[in-house]
Amino acid sequence: MSEFGGFIQDEVANDELDRIEAAYGPLAAAVRELVDATIRSTVPPEEAALALAEVEAVVKRLRAQQMPGPAGVRFNSEGRAWNWGNAVVGLRNAIAPPLEIVHVRSGLAHANVDLGAAYEGPPGLVHGGATALLLDHIMGETAAAAFTRVTFTGTLTMVYRRGTPLGPLRLDARIDREEGRKVWVVASIGDEEGPTVEAEGIFIIPRWAT
Numbered sequence: 210m211s212e213f214g215g216f217i218q219d220e221v222a223n224d225e226l227d228r229i230e231a232a233y234g235p236l237a238a239a240v241r242e243l244v245d246a247t248i249r250s251t252v253p254p255e256e257a258a259l260a261l262a263e264v265e266a267v268v269k270r271l272r273a274q275q276m277p278g279p280a281g282v283r284f285n286s287e288g289r290a291w292n293w294g295n296a297v298v299g300l301r302n303a304i305a306p307p308l309e310i311v312h313v314r315s316g317l318a319h320a321n322v323d324l325g326a327a328y329e330g331p332p333g334l335v336h337g338g339a340t341a342l343l344l345d346h347i348m349g350e351t352a353a354a355a356f357t358r359v360t361f362t363g364t365l366t367m368v369y370r371r372g373t374p375l376g377p378l379r380l381d382a383r384i385d386r387e388e389g390r391k392v393w394v395v396a397s398i399g400d401e402e403g404p405t406v407e408a409e410g411i412f413i414i415p416r417w418a419t
């Protein structure tokens with residue numbers, strides 16, 4: 210294994226990655242269900258205590274073998290990259306919705322997502338930090354121009370036009386302009402009635418990546 214600016218070259222073969230993803234993807238999806246079920250359950254406390262014992266047993270089983278730190282962003286020489294722990298798109302991260310981003314072309318992307326009880330801020334509405342999180346990520350991937358370069362968020366501006374309802378939502382992002390190592394991206398998230406939050410960000414290609 211070797212590291213480039215935090216990106217880790219890890220020679221796991223593609224068929225082995227498929228096998229791992231086929232097991233851990235559904236596991237993370239079940240944990241997402243668990244998060245939602247824990248928030249919305251109305252079973253009596255005695256039932257919740259029994260559930261706790263079962264969850265603790267599952268945690269113990271998974272802790273039997275662990276990587277020393279976070280999952281990182283990895284790639285192999287077969288051209289595959291994976292970021293299973295990412296907070297927005299991580300296949301193995303139950304905190305991530307996960308967002309499935311469609312890159313229409315370099316610098317233009319969109320995504321559909323259904324946010325449930327785990328993302329609530331004001332009653333029935335998405336937490337403002339959660340919309341910022343999703344927007345930051347889709348904008349970052351868009352700035353990366355079809356994954357041909359690394360960009361970091363420099364400045365992010367959010368305009369919250371109206372509350373974002375929990376439920377089905379759409380995100381859109383596009384590169385507005387570029388100047389040297391700076392990439393301006395505009396984006397929005399919204400429901401069927403239109404955008405609820407509009408964002409503008411300056412993404413920087415770091416000096417170390419040029």
Ligand SMILES: CCCCCCCCCCCCCCCC(=O)SCCNC(=O)CCNC(=O)[C@H](O)C(C)(C)COP(=O)(O)OP(=O)(O)OC[C@H]1O[C@@H](n2cnc3c(N)ncnc32)[C@H](O)[C@@H]1OP(=O)(O)O
Pocket residue numbers: 345346347348349350353356357358359360361362363364389390391411413414415416417
């Ligand atoms: C090939 C393999 C492909 C793989 C492809 C994988 C892609 C996978 C996509 C994942 C997508 C993730 C999407 C989430 C995106 C995050 O969440 S990133 C995490 C949050 N952001 C950070 O942690 C960034 C922290 N800050 C930094 O690391 C550094 O300050 C930066 C932003 C890289 C800039 O450092 P630097 O390169 O030393 O910049 P520097 O030379 O000082 O300035 C360059 C220019 O940028 C301007 N600038 C610098 N900082 C800022 C700023 N904060 N705001 C505005 N302008 C700024 C300067 O004024 C300067 O402008 P000019 O003078 O050229 O006009």
